[in-house]
Structures are given as C-alpha cells and as structure tokens.
Amino acid sequence: xxxxxxxxxxxxxxxxxxxxxxxxxxxxxxxxxxxxxxxxxxxxxxxxxxxxxxxxxxxxxxxxxxxxxxxxxxxxxxxxxxxxxxxxxxxxxxxxxxxxxxxxxxxxxxxxxxxxxxxxxxxxxxxxxxxxxxxxxxxxxxxxxxxxxxxxxxxxxxxxxxxxxxxxxxxxxxxxxxxxxxxxxxxxxxxxxxxxxxxxxxxxxxxxxx
Amino acid sequence: xxxxxxxxxxxxxxxxxxxxxxxxxxxxxxxxxxxxxxxxxxxxxxxxxxxxxxxxxxxxxxxxxxxxxxxxxxxxxxxxxxxxxxxxxxxxxxxxxxxxxxxxxxxxxxxxxxxxxxxxxxxxxxxxxxxxxxxxxxxxxxxxxxxxxxxxxxxxxxxxxxxxxxxxxxxxxxxxxxxxxxxxxxxxxxxxxxxxxxxxxxxxxxxxxx
Amino acid sequence: xxxxxxxxxxxxxxxxxxxxxxxxxxxxxxxxxxxxxxxxxxxxxxxxxxxxxxxxxxxxxxxxxxxxxxxxxxxxxxxxxxxxxxxxxxxxxxxxxxxxxxxxxxxxxxxxxxxxxxxxxxxxxxxxxxxxxxxxxxxxxxxxxxxxxxxxxxxxxxxxxxxxxxxxxxxxxxxxxxxxxxxxxxxxxxxxxxxxxxxxxxxxxxxxxx
Amino acid sequence: xxxxxxxxxxxxxxxxxxxxxxxxxxxxxxxxxxxxxxxxxxxxxxxxxxxxxxxxxxxxxxxxxxxxxxxxxxxxxxxxxxxxxxxxxxxxxxxxxxxxxxxxxxxxxxxxxxxxxxxxxxxxxxxxxxxxxxxxxxxxxxxxxxxxxxxxxxxxxxxxxxxxxxxxxxxxxxxxxxxxxxxxxxxxxxxxxxxxxxxxxxxxxxxxxx
DNA sequence: GATGAATGAGATTTCATTCAT
DNA sequence: CATGAATGAAATCTCATTCAT
Numbered sequence: 049x050x051x052x053x054x055x056x057x058x059x060x061x062x063x064x065x066x067x068x069x070x071x072x073x074x075x076x077x078x079x080x081x082x083x084x085x086x087x088x089x090x091x092x093x094x095x096x097x098x099x100x101x102x103x104x105x106x107x108x109x110x111x112x113x114x115x116x117x118x119x120x121x122x123x124x125x126x127x128x129x130x131x132x133x134x135x136x137x138x139x140x141x142x143x144x145x146x147x148x149x150x151x152x153x154x155x156x157x158x159x160x161x162x163x164x165x166x167x168x169x170x171x172x173x174x175x176x177x178x179x180x181x182x183x184x185x186x187x188x189x190x191x192x193x194x195x196x197x198x199x200x201x202x203x204x205x206x207x208x209x210x211x212x213x214x215x216x217x218x219x220x221x222x223x224x225x226x227x228x229x230x231x232x233x234x235x236x237x238x239x240x241x242x243x244x245x246x247x248x249x250x251x252x253x254x255x256x257x258x
Numbered sequence: 259x260x261x262x263x264x265x266x267x268x269x270x271x272x273x274x275x276x277x278x279x280x281x282x283x284x285x286x287x288x289x290x291x292x293x294x295x296x297x298x299x300x301x302x303x304x305x306x307x308x309x310x311x312x313x314x315x316x317x318x319x320x321x322x323x324x325x326x327x328x329x330x331x332x333x334x335x336x337x338x339x340x341x342x343x344x345x346x347x348x349x350x351x352x353x354x355x356x357x358x359x360x361x362x363x364x365x366x367x368x369x370x371x372x373x374x375x376x377x378x379x380x381x382x383x384x385x386x387x388x389x390x391x392x393x394x395x396x397x398x399x400x401x402x403x404x405x406x407x408x409x410x411x412x413x414x415x416x417x418x419x420x421x422x423x424x425x426x427x428x429x430x431x432x433x434x435x436x437x438x439x440x441x442x443x444x445x446x447x448x449x450x451x452x453x454x455x456x457x458x459x460x461x462x463x464x465x466x467x468x
Numbered sequence: 469x470x471x472x473x474x475x476x477x478x479x480x481x482x483x484x485x486x487x488x489x490x491x492x493x494x495x496x497x498x499x500x501x502x503x504x505x506x507x508x509x510x511x512x513x514x515x516x517x518x519x520x521x522x523x524x525x526x527x528x529x530x531x532x533x534x535x536x537x538x539x540x541x542x543x544x545x546x547x548x549x550x551x552x553x554x555x556x557x558x559x560x561x562x563x564x565x566x567x568x569x570x571x572x573x574x575x576x577x578x579x580x581x582x583x584x585x586x587x588x589x590x591x592x593x594x595x596x597x598x599x600x601x602x603x604x605x606x607x608x609x610x611x612x613x614x615x616x617x618x619x620x621x622x623x624x625x626x627x628x629x630x631x632x633x634x635x636x637x638x639x640x641x642x643x644x645x646x647x648x649x650x651x652x653x654x655x656x657x658x659x660x661x662x663x664x665x666x667x668x669x670x671x672x673x674x675x676x677x678x
Numbered sequence: 679x680x681x682x683x684x685x686x687x688x689x690x691x692x693x694x695x696x697x698x699x700x701x702x703x704x705x706x707x708x709x710x711x712x713x714x715x716x717x718x719x720x721x722x723x724x725x726x727x728x729x730x731x732x733x734x735x736x737x738x739x740x741x742x743x744x745x746x747x748x749x750x751x752x753x754x755x756x757x758x759x760x761x762x763x764x765x766x767x768x769x770x771x772x773x774x775x776x777x778x779x780x781x782x783x784x785x786x787x788x789x790x791x792x793x794x795x796x797x798x799x800x801x802x803x804x805x806x807x808x809x810x811x812x813x814x815x816x817x818x819x820x821x822x823x824x825x826x827x828x829x830x831x832x833x834x835x836x837x838x839x840x841x842x843x844x845x846x847x848x849x850x851x852x853x854x855x856x857x858x859x860x861x862x863x864x865x866x867x868x869x870x871x872x873x874x875x876x877x878x879x880x881x882x883x884x885x886x887x888x
Numbered sequence: 889g890a891t892g893a894a895t896g897a898g899a900t901t902t903c904a905t906t907c908a909t
Numbered sequence: 910c911a912t913g914a915a916t917g918a919a920a921t922c923t924c925a926t927t928c929a930t
Contacts, residue, residue: 243456243462256445636841715912895925901920903917
C-alpha cells in the first residue's frame with residue numbers, strides 16, 4: 049500500500065484520537081491500531097507524537113481555511129458584495145466544522161495543549177481574522193462608511209466575531225438534539241455582527257452611564 | 259494543622275498545577291510537593307486525581323458563580339434595572355477571571371478533559387446562562403417588549419453572550435501587553451449584545467436574501 | 469527497608485549487569501530484577517540509566533582508589549621507602565581488581581562507552597597516575613637520582629605502568645586456569661617497571677640504530 | 679556493481695559505524711545508508727548484525743596481522759636479527775592502527791562486546807602474542823641465552839608487551855595534540871621491553887624482600 | 889494523623905529483521 | 910538484483926496509587 053494512503057489513514061486515526069481524548073491522553077498505541085498499522089510505521093512516517101499532532105493541526109487548518117477561502121474568493125473580487133462573501137464564508141465555516149467535528153475539535157483544543165501547538169492555531173486564527181477584517185471593512189465602505197474609519201474600527205469586531213464563531217462551532221457540535229444547521233448557526237452570528245457593524249458605523253456605543 | 263486548611267492548600271496547588279499543565283500532564287507528585295504535604299495525605303483527603311480535579315472545578319465554579327450572583331442579586335430584585343444588573347454581572351465576571359486566572363483556566367480547560375469534567379462545566383454554564391437569560395428577558399420587558407416573546411427569543415442571545423464572554427476572558431488573560439481592564443472587556447461585550455438585543459426587540463433580523 | 473540498603477543492592481546489581489553486558493546491552497529490567505526491586509524504584513533512587521552507570525563508576529572508582537591509597541599512605545610518609553609503597557599499592561590494586569572483577573570491568577569498559585563516562589574514568593586514571601608518578605620520582609631520588617631529573621623523566625614511565633597494570637588486571641581476571649595471584653601479577657609488573665626505572669636513571673635508552 | 683565491491687562498501691560503513699558507536703549503539707539503518715545501499719541488501723549479503731560485526735572483525739584482524747607479518751617475515755628468517763624484526767613489527771603495528779583508527783577501534787572494542795566477538799579477538803591476540811614470543815625468544819638466543827630458558831621465560835614478557843602495545847595504540851589514537859608518530863610509540867615500547875628482556879636474561883628479578 | 893518505601897501498568901520510542909514485488 | 914513497506918519485541922522512563930509503620 050503506497051505511503052500516501054497510509055499516511056492519510058494515520059492522520060485520520062490521529063485526528064479522531066486527539067479529538068476524543070486530547071493530546072496527552074490519546075495514545076499512540078490506540079492511534080496505530082485505529083489506523084490499522086503497527087506503531088513503528090507511524091513513527092517511521094510521522095516521527096513522533098508531537099510531529100503527528102502538528103501534522104494533524106496543519107492538515108485540518110489547511111482544509112478549513114481552504115473551505116472558507118473557496119467560497120469567499122481568495123482575493124478581493126471587485127463588484128462582489130462583501131456582505132454576501134461574509135455570509136458565504138460563515139456558512140462554509142460552520143458547514144465544515146459540522147462535517148468534520150473531529151478536525152475542528154483538534155484545532156480548537158490544540159490551543160490549550162502547549163506552546164508549539166498554540167502557535168500553529170494562533171497563526172490560523174490570525175489568517176481567518178485578517179480575512180474577516182477585510183470583508184467587514186469593505187462591507188462598511190459598501191454601506192457608505194468612510195474608508196479610514198472602517199479600517200480602524202472594524203478590527204475589534206472581527207476579533208469578536210471569530211471568537212464567537214469558534215464558540216458557536218463547538219457548541220453546535222456538542223448538541224445532541226435540536227442540532228442547528230450550518231446556515232442557522234451562520235445566520236445567528238450574522239444577525240449579531242451585522243447589527244453590531246451597523247450601529248458601529250452610526251457611531252452608537254453602549255456605555256454604563258447611559 | 260486543621261484539615262480544612264490543609265485541604266485548601268492542596269486545592270490551591272492543584273488549581274495552579276492543572277491550570278499550568280492541563281489535567282493529564284499535571285502530576286500528583288508536583289501538586290503534593292507544591293502543597294507542602296506528602297502524597298498519601300492528598301489521597302487520604304481527596305481520594306484520587308479525578309476527584310481532586312473535580313473538587314477544583316467545584317470550588318472554582320462556586321467562587322465564580324458567587325462573584326457574579328453577589329452583584330446581580332440572587333433573585334429578581336423588583337425595581338432594579340436589569341440592564342444595570344447585567345453590566346454589574348459582566349464586570350464581576352471579568353474581574354474574577356482576571357483575579358484568578360488559574361481558576362478560570364481550570365474551568366475553561368475542564369471542558370475538553372473528558373466526560374466527567376465536561377458535565378461539571380456544562381452545569382456551570384447552564385447556571386450562568388440561565389441567569390443571563392433572565393436578565394436579558396427582564397431587560398427586554400423593561401424596554402417594552404412582550405413578556406412571552408422575550409422569554410422565547412432571548413435564550414439564543416444569552417447562549418451567544420456566555421460563549422463570547424468565555425472567549426474574551428481567556429483572551430484577556432492571555433494578553434501580556436495592553437491588558438484590558440475588566441470594565442473595558444465588559445463594555446466591549448455589552449456594546450455587542452445590547453445592540454443585538456435592541457434590534458431583536460424591534461424584530462429586525464438579518465437574512466441572506468435581503 | 470532503608471534507602472541506603474536498597475541503593476547498595478541496586479548498585480551491586482547494576483555493576484554486575486554492566487560488567488556482563490556493557491552499558492548499552494545491560495537492561496534496566498534485568499538490573500531491577502537482579503536487585504530484587506521494581507524498576508520505578510531504581511528510577512526513583514538513581515534517576516536514569518546514565519546516572520546509574522555514573523554512580524557505579526563513582527562507587528567502584530572510590531573503592532579502588534581507597535584500596536590503593538589505604539596501603540600507600542595518603543601523603544608522603546617521610547622515612548618510608550617509596551619502593552615499598554609502590555609494591556604495596558600494586559598488590560592492593562591487583563587484589564582489589566581480583567576481588568571485585570565486575571567493578572573493575574565496569575571501570576575498564578566505561579572508557580569506551582561514550583563521553584560522559586570516559587571523563588569519569590580519565591579522572592580516575594589521572595588520580596592514580598599522579599600517585600604513581602610521585603612514588604616513582606621519590607624512589608628515583610632514594611636511588612640517588614637528581615630530583616629535577618626524576619620529576620621530568622618519570623612521568624612517561626608512570627603512564628606506561630598504569631596502562632600495563634590495567635591490561636594485566638583484565639588479563640588476570642579473564643584467565644580460567646593457572647590464575648595468577650595478585651602478588652604474582654604485581655611482581656611481574658614491578659619487575660618490569662623497576663628495571664625500566666633503573667635503566668632510565670642510568671640514562672640508558674633503546675634506539676633502532678644501536 | 680559486482681558483489682565484492684558492494685560488500686566492501688558495506689564493511690567500510692560498518693567498521694566506521696561500529697567504531698564510532700560500539701556494537702550495540704550502531705544501527706543497521708545508519709550503516710546501510712552510509713554504505714549507500716538498502717537494508718535488505720545488507721541482510722542478503724551479511725545475514726545479521728552479528729555476522730556483519732564478525733565480518734568486520736575478521737577483515738580488520740586479517741589486515742592488521744598481514745601488516746605486521748609483512749615486515750617481520752612470515753617465518754623465521756635465518757640470519758636476520760630478531761631484534762630488528764621486532765622493531766619492524768612494532769612500527770608496522772602502530773603505523774597500521776594509526777592509519778586505520780576505526781578498524782583498530784573495532785578490534786579493541788570487540789573484546790568487551792560479548793562472547794562470540796571476544797573469541798575472535800582472543801584468537802588474534804594469541805596469533806600476535808605467539809609471533810612476539812617467537813621473536814623475543816630468538817632475540818634472547820641471539821643475545822647468548824640458553825634456548826630452553828628463553829622459551830620458558832619469555833612468554834610472560836610477550837603477553838605484557840602485547841597488552842602494552844594495545845593500550846598505547848588506543849592512547850595514541852585518542853590524542854588530539856602532540857600526536858606521537860608510530861616510530862616514537864614503537865620506540866617507547868621497545869625501550870621498555872628491551873631492558874626488561876636484558877635483565878631477564880641476566881636472571882635479575884625484582885622481589886619484595888630485596 | 890502522616891509518611892517513607894514501593895509498585896503495576898502503561899507511555900513513547902527504537903531496532904533488527906523480513907516479505908511482496 | 911534490489912527495494913519500499915511493514916512489524917514483533919523490547920528499551921527507557923513516568924505516574925497514579927497503596928501499604929507498613
């Protein structure tokens with residue numbers, strides 16, 4: 049059996065194992081068995097537990113980012129409405145995290161599994177946040193907002209949105225009854241952020257002294 | 259030295275250890291040493307690693323809920339404005355998580371450390387979410403909204419808000435420069451959710467077909 | 469059972485194991501079993517295989533040096549004949565290596581088991597060589613030799629003698645029939661080195677052109 | 679590529695590997711890679727790690743013995759002075775061990791790598807010791823000594839000399855500064871053993887009671 | 889009440905070795 | 910002739926946990 053195929057099997061098993069038990073508690077024995085290969089082969093191909101976990105993160109990160117970028121367009125598409133692109137991106141995000149819950153679990157949990165892994169996830173988050181920031185800014189401009197203002201103010205909203213999306217994805221995957229569809233989840237968030245954006249553009253702010 | 263004091267020392271050490279290394283990687287050896295007691299004593303008092311972790315979760319959960327409840331009022335306080343109570347609660351929440359980062363880290367990470375612990379955290383989340391739902395509903399009613407409507411619609415917003423608050427608390431603790439004050443963090447979130455609530459009351463919804 | 473006793477048992481077993489199989493091939497499993505304890509206890513007390521081996525080297529080195537120093541006198545003993553002291557030292561050396569063949573094997577083999585261990589042995593060799601140099605020099609002076617000359621020339625002979633003694637000790641232990649007594653072995657070497665010393669004092673040198 | 683060449687490459691790589699890391703620590707993976715062939719080929723040609731090591735020992739042993747025999751003459755050469763032959767042999771020995779440090783290291787270390795290998799080395803040592811004994815005996819006769827006496831007494835000196843030569847070869851290879859030339863090393867030893875031989879012939883013995 | 893002594897079980901990792909092609 | 914693919918067995922080391930005192 050060719051190496052490529054075996055490697056994919058191993059990564060599949062590893063993602064499942066790490067998702068279920070976390071990095072520390074997942075055992076190489078179990079992962080190898082799950083993949084249908086012997087442990088030495090896992091080590092031959094993937095070097096160490098740490099490298100295996102990193103490989104999982106990288107693969108899942110690439111798949112997720114690809115899924116989102118695939119529908120938002122990799123670059124600015126002149127004429128396309130940013131709002132629509134954002135909506136598409138969110139739908140793709142929640143669809144992907146719902147379709148590959150283990151993959152998403154690995155990405156989300158990697159955050160709390162020590163330095164080398166947290167960096168990997170931070171990079172992904174930065175990548176996505178940048179994309180969202182761009183789309184929000186262009187949406188604001190579309191809505192008649194001053195360009196300078198948009199760039200300055202919208203970043204905070206983007207951070208909040210990405211954080212909220214992460215939480216929602218976890219929460220949606222955890223549901224066992226009344227599981228929301230990706231579009232419903234996306235709509236919830238869009239609803240939230242879009243009103244936030246509009247208020248922001250208008251300069252409305254909440255304050256305790258109000 | 260009385261048992262109570264000893265136990266508190268152990269829990270303190272355990273919370274620190276679990277926060278730093280996670281459940282699996284934290285070692286009973288280190289915890290016992292850190293607590294300044296012998297390992298058998300830890301087992302005598304707290305039975306097992308699992309029980310010890312559970313005890314940590316329970317203690318930190320109680321402390322956090324107490325901190326929030328202490329400023330929102332344990333029950334509905336007729337005449338008090340719900341908006342103000344919500345604001346107070348958020349401030350208390352972020353102040354507490356900032357003051358006890360290890361405790362919060364334990365609570366947050368427990369979520370991904372396997373079944374028995376996730377349940378504990380889920381219970382805490384439910385407790386807080388219920389509180390927030392109540393406050394939001396009363397705030398909606400205060401704003402002239404129909405009571406039935408409020409109860410039905412506001413729950414989703416509460417869930418999102420709690421999730422967002424969790425993310426924000428982690429994010430704030432992770433900062434090393436430009437660390438936001440609890441009030442700033444609370445204002446960010448309040449800003450966000452309050453506009454969402456107002457739009458919701460007005461019946462405004464975002465939809466892809468718009 | 470007190471720690472000290474256990475540690476000695478472990479070191480005994482380790483010395484036997486390392487002597488028989490060498491550092492790499494000796495297994496911690498076997499050593500623990502031989503010592504009549506569980507592996508974790510070995511690790512608890514001696515930290516690692518490397519540390520265990522180092523501890524063996526140190527103990528055997530100390531015992532050997534002590535055995536030699538005990539009969540040569542730790543310092544210069546005015547009035548004592550250096551020749552006699554040297555003879556006593558050699559006898560003690562061969563008696564010790566014959567009495568503790570495993571210990572001597574460990575010391576001798578450590579030389580070829582990698583850097584950290586070779587250093588340990590080199591230090592021991594230097595210690596003994598220094599002692600021998602001193603005795604030879606004093607013996608030369610006793611024999612009417614110029615002091616300056618003695619110090620300069622005798623060092624090479626001391627090195628050769630120590631090397632020869634090492635080889636002889638290994639060789640004597642390897643014999644299964646006609647095993648020489650320590651005194652016989654010592655006499656062989658003394659015979660050798662003493663004539664060498666006498667010729668050297670007289671300035672006689674062998675050269676190919678003779 | 680003919681089998682002979684391939685085998686030589688493998689043995690070269692193996693000798694280098696065993697010399698650097700010892701028998702246990704050297705890995706077949708590394709050796710195969712170093713030899714530029716695949717592992718199965720190594721096993722096809724040399725059957726096992728043990729056989730490979732044995733093959734190394736045999737080859738290096740043959741080369742060393744050949745180098746010495748080549749200058750001492752394979753048999754007794756009537757008319758040639760034994761002293762000169764011994765000198766030539768020592769020079770050849772130290773020149774060879776200096777020229778092929780890895781080969782010598784393998785031979786020397788094989789001694790302490792367990793039964794099957796120690797026997798190989800013992801055989802080589804016996805071979806060389808026999809040669810030296812012969813030369814020493816003839817030299818004694820040349821010097822006017824009784825033939826019977828020579829054969830009986832000279833054997834011990836030969837053993838000591840071979841042991842000393844081994845130590846010196848290792849020591850010379852280990853030097854990084856002031857590396858002695860083979861001739862210098864040979865002269866050191868010759869100096870030593872020749873005086874010993876002369877005294878012996880004269881019947882002079884050292885004794886503790888002197 | 890408190891601890892020094894001790895371990896069973898299992899973790900990651902490596903290595904010599906062999907097929908099927 | 911040559912190799913990519915694969916593994917059984919064993920190595921070092923760690924950890925939660927328990928007695929005897």
